[in-house]
Amino acid sequence: MGEPARRMTTTGCARVPSGLLWTLALVGALASPAVAAAASEPLAPASFHGLRETPSRLSLQLFAGPGNGKKSAPPELGAPTWVRLNLALTATWRRYCARPGVDGCGAFERLPEEDQVGDTSDFSSTKPYLGFALELEALPLAHRETSVLRGLGLRLGVQQGYSSSDVTLTGDGGQTPAREATATDTAFTAQALYRFYFRFGTTRPQQGYVGARAGLQTRAFDVDAAEDTPLSGTHRVYPAVAVDLSVPLFSSVRLDASGGLLLSPRPGHSPEADGGRRAQEITDFGTSVDSFGWCAELGVSGDIWGPLGYDVAFRLAHFRDRFTGAGTRTGWTNGGVAEETYSSLHVGLIASY
Missing domain, CATH: 2.40.128.100 (OPCA outer membrane adhesin/invasin)
Structure with a gap:
Protein backbone atom coordinates (compact mmCIF):
# COMPACT_ATOMS: atom_id res chain seq x y z
CA MET A 1 0.00 0.00 0.00
CA GLY A 2 2.95 2.37 0.68
CA GLU A 3 4.47 2.02 -2.77
CA PRO A 4 1.28 2.85 -4.73
CA ALA A 5 0.90 5.96 -2.55
CA ARG A 6 4.45 6.98 -3.34
CA ARG A 7 3.79 6.36 -7.08
CA MET A 8 0.57 8.45 -6.93
CA THR A 9 2.46 11.29 -5.27
CA THR A 10 5.23 11.09 -7.85
CA THR A 11 2.75 11.11 -10.75
CA GLY A 12 0.87 14.06 -9.28
CA CYS A 13 4.09 16.04 -8.86
CA ALA A 14 4.98 15.40 -12.49
CA ARG A 15 1.59 16.76 -13.76
CA VAL A 16 1.24 19.89 -11.56
CA PRO A 17 4.45 21.65 -12.76
CA SER A 18 3.44 20.99 -16.37
CA GLY A 19 0.11 22.83 -15.93
CA LEU A 20 1.70 25.70 -14.06
CA LEU A 21 4.27 26.23 -16.79
CA TRP A 22 1.57 26.62 -19.45
CA THR A 23 -0.47 28.92 -17.20
CA LEU A 24 2.53 31.15 -16.33
CA ALA A 25 3.55 31.30 -19.98
CA LEU A 26 0.06 32.50 -20.95
CA VAL A 27 -0.01 35.11 -18.17
CA GLY A 28 3.52 36.27 -19.11
CA ALA A 29 2.53 36.75 -22.76
CA LEU A 30 -0.50 38.82 -21.79
CA ALA A 31 1.37 40.91 -19.26
CA SER A 32 4.54 41.46 -21.33
CA PRO A 33 3.57 44.97 -22.66
CA ALA A 34 2.88 46.27 -19.16
CA VAL A 35 6.03 44.66 -17.77
CA ALA A 36 8.11 46.13 -20.60
CA ALA A 37 6.74 49.60 -19.86
CA ALA A 38 7.76 49.27 -16.23
CA ALA A 39 11.10 47.54 -16.89
CA SER A 40 13.04 50.51 -15.62
CA GLU A 41 11.63 49.97 -12.08
CA PRO A 42 12.17 46.78 -9.98
CA LEU A 43 9.12 44.71 -9.16
CA ALA A 44 8.04 44.16 -5.59
CA PRO A 45 8.94 40.77 -4.00
CA ALA A 46 5.39 39.44 -4.48
CA SER A 47 4.74 38.89 -8.19
CA PHE A 48 0.98 39.51 -8.02
CA HIS A 49 1.58 42.79 -6.11
CA GLY A 50 4.04 43.89 -8.80
CA LEU A 51 1.51 43.18 -11.58
CA ARG A 52 -1.08 45.34 -9.80
CA GLU A 53 1.37 48.32 -9.65
CA THR A 54 2.47 48.10 -13.28
CA PRO A 55 -0.75 49.49 -14.90
CA SER A 56 -0.69 52.55 -12.60
CA ARG A 57 2.89 53.31 -13.62
CA LEU A 58 1.95 52.93 -17.26
CA SER A 59 -1.04 55.26 -17.01
CA LEU A 60 1.09 57.91 -15.24
CA GLN A 61 3.64 57.85 -18.06
CA LEU A 62 0.91 58.24 -20.66
CA PHE A 63 -0.55 61.22 -18.78
CA ALA A 64 2.77 62.97 -18.66
CA GLY A 65 3.67 62.23 -22.27
CA PRO A 66 3.33 64.89 -24.97
CA GLY A 67 0.74 62.99 -26.97
CA ASN A 68 -1.96 62.13 -24.40
CA GLY A 69 -1.28 64.44 -21.46
CA LYS A 70 -0.97 67.90 -23.02
CA LYS A 71 -4.67 68.65 -22.62
CA SER A 72 -4.89 67.67 -18.97
CA ALA A 73 -1.41 68.56 -17.67
CA PRO A 74 -0.95 72.07 -16.23
CA PRO A 75 0.74 74.51 -18.64
CA GLU A 76 4.46 75.07 -18.25
CA LEU A 77 5.45 78.30 -16.56
CA GLY A 78 6.68 80.85 -19.06
CA ALA A 79 5.07 79.11 -22.02
CA PRO A 80 4.70 81.37 -25.09
CA THR A 81 1.45 83.27 -25.51
CA TRP A 82 -0.32 84.64 -28.55
Whole structure:
Protein backbone atom coordinates (compact mmCIF):
# COMPACT_ATOMS: atom_id res chain seq x y z
CA MET A 1 0.00 0.00 0.00
CA GLY A 2 2.95 2.37 0.68
CA GLU A 3 4.47 2.02 -2.77
CA PRO A 4 1.28 2.85 -4.73
CA ALA A 5 0.90 5.96 -2.55
CA ARG A 6 4.45 6.98 -3.34
CA ARG A 7 3.79 6.36 -7.08
CA MET A 8 0.57 8.45 -6.93
CA THR A 9 2.46 11.29 -5.27
CA THR A 10 5.23 11.09 -7.85
CA THR A 11 2.75 11.11 -10.75
CA GLY A 12 0.87 14.06 -9.28
CA CYS A 13 4.09 16.04 -8.86
CA ALA A 14 4.98 15.40 -12.49
CA ARG A 15 1.59 16.76 -13.76
CA VAL A 16 1.24 19.89 -11.56
CA PRO A 17 4.45 21.65 -12.76
CA SER A 18 3.44 20.99 -16.37
CA GLY A 19 0.11 22.83 -15.93
CA LEU A 20 1.70 25.70 -14.06
CA LEU A 21 4.27 26.23 -16.79
CA TRP A 22 1.57 26.62 -19.45
CA THR A 23 -0.47 28.92 -17.20
CA LEU A 24 2.53 31.15 -16.33
CA ALA A 25 3.55 31.30 -19.98
CA LEU A 26 0.06 32.50 -20.95
CA VAL A 27 -0.01 35.11 -18.17
CA GLY A 28 3.52 36.27 -19.11
CA ALA A 29 2.53 36.75 -22.76
CA LEU A 30 -0.50 38.82 -21.79
CA ALA A 31 1.37 40.91 -19.26
CA SER A 32 4.54 41.46 -21.33
CA PRO A 33 3.57 44.97 -22.66
CA ALA A 34 2.88 46.27 -19.16
CA VAL A 35 6.03 44.66 -17.77
CA ALA A 36 8.11 46.13 -20.60
CA ALA A 37 6.74 49.60 -19.86
CA ALA A 38 7.76 49.27 -16.23
CA ALA A 39 11.10 47.54 -16.89
CA SER A 40 13.04 50.51 -15.62
CA GLU A 41 11.63 49.97 -12.08
CA PRO A 42 12.17 46.78 -9.98
CA LEU A 43 9.12 44.71 -9.16
CA ALA A 44 8.04 44.16 -5.59
CA PRO A 45 8.94 40.77 -4.00
CA ALA A 46 5.39 39.44 -4.48
CA SER A 47 4.74 38.89 -8.19
CA PHE A 48 0.98 39.51 -8.02
CA HIS A 49 1.58 42.79 -6.11
CA GLY A 50 4.04 43.89 -8.80
CA LEU A 51 1.51 43.18 -11.58
CA ARG A 52 -1.08 45.34 -9.80
CA GLU A 53 1.37 48.32 -9.65
CA THR A 54 2.47 48.10 -13.28
CA PRO A 55 -0.75 49.49 -14.90
CA SER A 56 -0.69 52.55 -12.60
CA ARG A 57 2.89 53.31 -13.62
CA LEU A 58 1.95 52.93 -17.26
CA SER A 59 -1.04 55.26 -17.01
CA LEU A 60 1.09 57.91 -15.24
CA GLN A 61 3.64 57.85 -18.06
CA LEU A 62 0.91 58.24 -20.66
CA PHE A 63 -0.55 61.22 -18.78
CA ALA A 64 2.77 62.97 -18.66
CA GLY A 65 3.67 62.23 -22.27
CA PRO A 66 3.33 64.89 -24.97
CA GLY A 67 0.74 62.99 -26.97
CA ASN A 68 -1.96 62.13 -24.40
CA GLY A 69 -1.28 64.44 -21.46
CA LYS A 70 -0.97 67.90 -23.02
CA LYS A 71 -4.67 68.65 -22.62
CA SER A 72 -4.89 67.67 -18.97
CA ALA A 73 -1.41 68.56 -17.67
CA PRO A 74 -0.95 72.07 -16.23
CA PRO A 75 0.74 74.51 -18.64
CA GLU A 76 4.46 75.07 -18.25
CA LEU A 77 5.45 78.30 -16.56
CA GLY A 78 6.68 80.85 -19.06
CA ALA A 79 5.07 79.11 -22.02
CA PRO A 80 4.70 81.37 -25.09
CA THR A 81 1.45 83.27 -25.51
CA TRP A 82 -0.32 84.64 -28.55
CA VAL A 83 -0.42 88.27 -27.40
CA ARG A 84 1.62 90.10 -24.76
CA LEU A 85 0.88 93.73 -23.84
CA ASN A 86 3.27 95.69 -21.61
CA LEU A 87 2.29 99.11 -20.26
CA ALA A 88 5.10 100.74 -18.27
CA LEU A 89 5.92 103.98 -16.50
CA THR A 90 9.33 105.29 -17.55
CA ALA A 91 12.01 107.63 -16.26
CA THR A 92 14.66 108.61 -18.83
CA TRP A 93 17.92 110.51 -18.44
CA ARG A 94 19.75 112.00 -21.44
CA ARG A 95 23.40 112.90 -21.78
CA TYR A 96 24.75 114.79 -24.77
CA CYS A 97 28.14 116.22 -25.68
CA ALA A 98 29.67 117.72 -28.84
CA ARG A 99 33.37 118.46 -29.44
CA PRO A 100 35.10 119.89 -32.57
CA GLY A 101 38.06 118.29 -34.34
CA VAL A 102 38.18 115.00 -32.38
CA ASP A 103 36.76 111.46 -32.53
CA GLY A 104 35.41 111.39 -28.97
CA CYS A 105 34.34 113.78 -26.24
CA GLY A 106 36.98 112.38 -23.90
CA ALA A 107 39.71 112.97 -26.49
CA PHE A 108 38.94 116.70 -26.53
CA GLU A 109 39.43 116.94 -22.76
CA ARG A 110 42.87 115.33 -23.08
CA LEU A 111 44.08 117.98 -25.52
CA PRO A 112 46.35 120.77 -24.24
CA GLU A 113 44.29 123.68 -23.01
CA GLU A 114 45.48 125.94 -25.84
CA ASP A 115 44.17 123.41 -28.39
CA GLN A 116 40.69 123.17 -26.87
CA VAL A 117 39.22 125.71 -29.30
CA GLY A 118 35.65 125.97 -30.55
CA ASP A 119 32.09 125.73 -29.32
CA THR A 120 31.34 122.71 -27.17
CA SER A 121 27.99 121.43 -25.99
CA ASP A 122 27.23 119.50 -22.82
CA PHE A 123 23.83 118.43 -21.61
CA SER A 124 22.86 116.17 -18.75
CA SER A 125 19.27 116.07 -17.58
CA THR A 126 19.10 116.79 -13.87
CA LYS A 127 15.47 115.66 -13.85
CA PRO A 128 14.30 112.46 -15.53
CA TYR A 129 11.98 112.61 -18.51
CA LEU A 130 8.87 111.02 -17.04
CA GLY A 131 6.52 109.24 -19.37
CA PHE A 132 5.19 105.89 -20.51
CA ALA A 133 6.03 102.99 -22.79
CA LEU A 134 3.63 100.64 -24.54
CA GLU A 135 4.82 97.40 -26.18
CA LEU A 136 2.82 94.77 -28.03
CA GLU A 137 4.17 91.33 -28.92
CA ALA A 138 2.23 88.91 -31.10
CA LEU A 139 3.21 85.28 -31.78
CA PRO A 140 0.28 83.85 -33.79
CA LEU A 141 1.71 80.29 -33.87
CA ALA A 142 2.80 80.15 -30.22
CA HIS A 143 0.53 77.23 -29.24
CA ARG A 144 1.75 74.93 -32.00
CA GLU A 145 4.24 73.06 -29.86
CA THR A 146 5.52 70.84 -32.67
CA SER A 147 6.01 73.64 -35.20
CA VAL A 148 9.40 75.28 -35.75
CA LEU A 149 7.49 78.49 -36.52
CA ARG A 150 5.94 78.83 -33.06
CA GLY A 151 8.54 81.46 -32.11
CA LEU A 152 7.89 83.71 -35.12
CA GLY A 153 6.25 87.01 -34.22
CA LEU A 154 6.15 90.80 -34.24
CA ARG A 155 6.96 93.53 -31.73
CA LEU A 156 5.54 97.06 -31.84
CA GLY A 157 6.39 99.73 -29.29
CA VAL A 158 6.16 103.41 -28.46
CA GLN A 159 7.80 105.40 -25.67
CA GLN A 160 7.46 109.07 -24.76
CA GLY A 161 8.77 111.27 -21.94
CA TYR A 162 8.59 114.95 -21.02
CA SER A 163 10.86 117.26 -19.01
CA SER A 164 12.36 120.73 -18.75
CA SER A 165 16.02 121.50 -18.00
CA ASP A 166 18.40 124.44 -17.65
CA VAL A 167 20.83 124.64 -20.57
CA THR A 168 24.08 126.58 -21.08
CA LEU A 169 26.50 126.78 -24.04
CA THR A 170 30.24 127.02 -23.46
CA GLY A 171 32.52 128.52 -26.13
CA ASP A 172 35.53 130.75 -26.67
CA GLY A 173 33.55 133.74 -25.42
CA GLY A 174 32.64 132.04 -22.15
CA GLN A 175 29.41 130.49 -20.93
CA THR A 176 25.93 131.62 -21.88
CA PRO A 177 23.32 132.27 -19.16
CA ALA A 178 21.23 129.27 -18.15
CA ARG A 179 17.99 128.99 -20.08
CA GLU A 180 15.10 126.65 -19.49
CA ALA A 181 14.40 124.23 -22.31
CA THR A 182 11.34 122.03 -22.59
CA ALA A 183 11.88 118.86 -24.58
CA THR A 184 10.15 115.62 -25.52
CA ASP A 185 11.80 112.22 -25.94
CA THR A 186 9.93 109.87 -28.32
CA ALA A 187 10.84 106.40 -29.60
CA PHE A 188 9.06 103.95 -31.91
CA THR A 189 9.82 100.27 -32.66
CA ALA A 190 8.58 97.90 -35.36
CA GLN A 191 10.47 94.59 -35.49
CA ALA A 192 10.03 90.99 -36.55
CA LEU A 193 11.25 88.42 -34.02
CA TYR A 194 12.00 84.74 -33.68
CA ARG A 195 12.45 82.78 -30.44
CA PHE A 196 13.69 79.30 -29.68
CA TYR A 197 12.11 77.97 -26.47
CA PHE A 198 13.75 75.51 -24.09
CA ARG A 199 12.64 73.77 -20.89
CA PHE A 200 14.26 74.64 -17.59
CA GLY A 201 13.84 72.89 -14.23
CA THR A 202 12.64 69.45 -13.13
CA THR A 203 9.87 69.82 -10.50
CA ARG A 204 7.50 71.79 -12.70
CA PRO A 205 9.01 72.60 -16.11
CA GLN A 206 9.49 76.25 -16.99
CA GLN A 207 10.30 77.70 -20.38
CA GLY A 208 13.02 80.15 -21.32
CA TYR A 209 14.07 81.32 -24.73
CA VAL A 210 16.82 82.77 -26.88
CA GLY A 211 15.80 84.92 -29.80
CA ALA A 212 16.62 87.56 -32.35
CA ARG A 213 14.88 90.74 -33.56
CA ALA A 214 15.30 92.92 -36.64
CA GLY A 215 13.41 95.94 -37.92
CA LEU A 216 13.15 99.72 -37.73
CA GLN A 217 13.41 102.09 -34.78
CA THR A 218 13.19 105.83 -34.34
CA ARG A 219 14.46 108.17 -31.63
CA ALA A 220 13.53 111.85 -31.52
CA PHE A 221 14.59 114.45 -28.98
CA ASP A 222 12.46 117.52 -29.74
CA VAL A 223 13.22 120.91 -28.24
CA ASP A 224 10.42 123.46 -28.11
CA ALA A 225 10.98 125.65 -31.19
CA ALA A 226 9.45 128.69 -29.51
CA GLU A 227 12.22 128.80 -26.88
CA ASP A 228 15.54 130.52 -27.58
CA THR A 229 17.91 127.84 -26.36
CA PRO A 230 21.24 126.42 -27.56
CA LEU A 231 20.08 122.88 -26.81
CA SER A 232 20.33 120.66 -29.89
CA GLY A 233 17.60 118.22 -30.84
CA THR A 234 18.11 114.98 -32.74
CA HIS A 235 15.81 112.97 -35.01
CA ARG A 236 16.86 109.49 -36.07
CA VAL A 237 15.36 106.64 -38.11
CA TYR A 238 17.49 103.50 -38.44
CA PRO A 239 17.54 99.71 -38.82
CA ALA A 240 18.24 97.75 -35.64
CA VAL A 241 19.09 94.14 -34.81
CA ALA A 242 19.16 92.53 -31.35
CA VAL A 243 19.46 89.22 -29.52
CA ASP A 244 17.31 88.32 -26.50
CA LEU A 245 17.63 85.90 -23.61
CA SER A 246 15.05 85.00 -20.97
CA VAL A 247 15.94 82.49 -18.23
CA PRO A 248 13.53 81.43 -15.44
CA LEU A 249 15.05 81.77 -11.97
CA PHE A 250 12.04 80.95 -9.78
CA SER A 251 8.36 80.20 -10.40
CA SER A 252 7.52 83.93 -10.59
CA VAL A 253 10.88 85.50 -11.47
CA ARG A 254 12.79 85.35 -14.74
CA LEU A 255 15.91 87.17 -15.88
CA ASP A 256 15.63 89.08 -19.17
CA ALA A 257 18.58 90.47 -21.10
CA SER A 258 19.17 91.79 -24.61
CA GLY A 259 21.79 93.59 -26.66
CA GLY A 260 21.69 95.10 -30.11
CA LEU A 261 23.25 97.26 -32.79
CA LEU A 262 21.75 100.47 -34.17
CA LEU A 263 22.79 100.71 -37.80
CA SER A 264 23.58 104.16 -39.23
CA PRO A 265 21.33 106.13 -36.83
CA ARG A 266 22.22 109.49 -38.39
CA PRO A 267 20.60 112.65 -36.98
CA GLY A 268 18.65 115.14 -39.06
CA HIS A 269 16.23 112.65 -40.61
CA SER A 270 13.84 114.30 -43.10
CA PRO A 271 15.19 117.87 -42.73
CA GLU A 272 12.42 119.19 -44.97
CA ALA A 273 9.82 118.08 -42.42
CA ASP A 274 10.20 121.24 -40.29
CA GLY A 275 11.34 123.77 -42.84
CA GLY A 276 15.00 122.76 -42.67
CA ARG A 277 15.44 123.08 -38.90
CA ARG A 278 16.48 119.44 -38.64
CA ALA A 279 19.20 120.05 -41.21
CA GLN A 280 20.99 122.10 -38.54
CA GLU A 281 21.60 118.86 -36.66
CA ILE A 282 24.27 118.25 -39.33
CA THR A 283 25.21 121.70 -40.68
CA ASP A 284 26.01 123.06 -37.21
CA PHE A 285 28.85 120.55 -36.96
CA GLY A 286 29.88 119.65 -40.53
CA THR A 287 28.77 118.81 -44.03
CA SER A 288 28.17 115.08 -43.55
CA VAL A 289 27.87 112.60 -40.70
CA ASP A 290 28.57 108.92 -40.06
CA SER A 291 26.74 107.38 -37.08
CA PHE A 292 26.80 104.20 -35.05
CA GLY A 293 24.93 103.03 -31.96
CA TRP A 294 24.19 100.18 -29.59
CA CYS A 295 21.53 99.28 -27.05
CA ALA A 296 21.29 96.98 -24.03
CA GLU A 297 18.64 95.89 -21.54
CA LEU A 298 18.63 94.00 -18.24
CA GLY A 299 15.61 93.29 -16.09
CA VAL A 300 13.30 90.82 -14.35
CA SER A 301 9.74 89.79 -15.10
CA GLY A 302 7.22 87.27 -13.84
CA ASP A 303 3.62 86.33 -13.14
CA ILE A 304 1.36 88.02 -10.60
CA TRP A 305 -2.02 86.35 -11.03
CA GLY A 306 -3.69 84.68 -13.98
CA PRO A 307 -2.87 86.56 -17.19
CA LEU A 308 -1.24 89.46 -15.34
CA GLY A 309 2.47 89.87 -14.77
CA TYR A 310 5.12 92.47 -14.04
CA ASP A 311 8.27 93.80 -15.70
CA VAL A 312 11.14 95.90 -14.30
CA ALA A 313 13.97 96.77 -16.69
CA PHE A 314 16.86 99.19 -17.20
CA ARG A 315 17.62 100.15 -20.79
CA LEU A 316 20.54 101.94 -22.44
CA ALA A 317 20.85 103.42 -25.94
CA HIS A 318 24.06 105.11 -27.09
CA PHE A 319 24.72 107.04 -30.32
CA ARG A 320 27.98 108.42 -31.71
CA ASP A 321 27.95 110.90 -34.63
CA ARG A 322 31.22 111.68 -36.42
CA PHE A 323 31.05 114.81 -38.57
CA THR A 324 33.29 115.79 -41.47
CA GLY A 325 33.67 119.13 -43.23
CA ALA A 326 33.13 122.64 -41.93
CA GLY A 327 30.16 123.42 -39.69
CA THR A 328 28.51 126.73 -38.87
CA ARG A 329 29.50 126.74 -35.19
CA THR A 330 32.70 128.41 -34.09
CA GLY A 331 35.74 126.15 -34.31
CA TRP A 332 34.01 123.39 -36.29
CA THR A 333 36.22 123.78 -39.37
CA ASN A 334 37.13 120.12 -39.69
CA GLY A 335 34.20 118.23 -38.26
CA GLY A 336 34.11 116.66 -34.82
CA VAL A 337 31.97 114.30 -32.76
CA ALA A 338 28.69 114.26 -30.85
CA GLU A 339 27.65 111.55 -28.38
CA GLU A 340 24.16 110.94 -27.05
CA THR A 341 23.09 108.45 -24.37
CA TYR A 342 19.61 107.57 -23.08
CA SER A 343 19.21 105.69 -19.78
CA SER A 344 15.69 104.50 -18.99
CA LEU A 345 14.03 102.75 -16.07
CA HIS A 346 10.83 100.85 -16.92
CA VAL A 347 8.29 99.53 -14.40
CA GLY A 348 5.40 97.85 -16.16
CA LEU A 349 2.30 95.69 -15.93
CA ILE A 350 1.95 92.80 -18.41
CA ALA A 351 -1.26 91.26 -19.74
CA SER A 352 -0.93 88.12 -21.86
CA TYR A 353 -3.25 85.74 -23.66
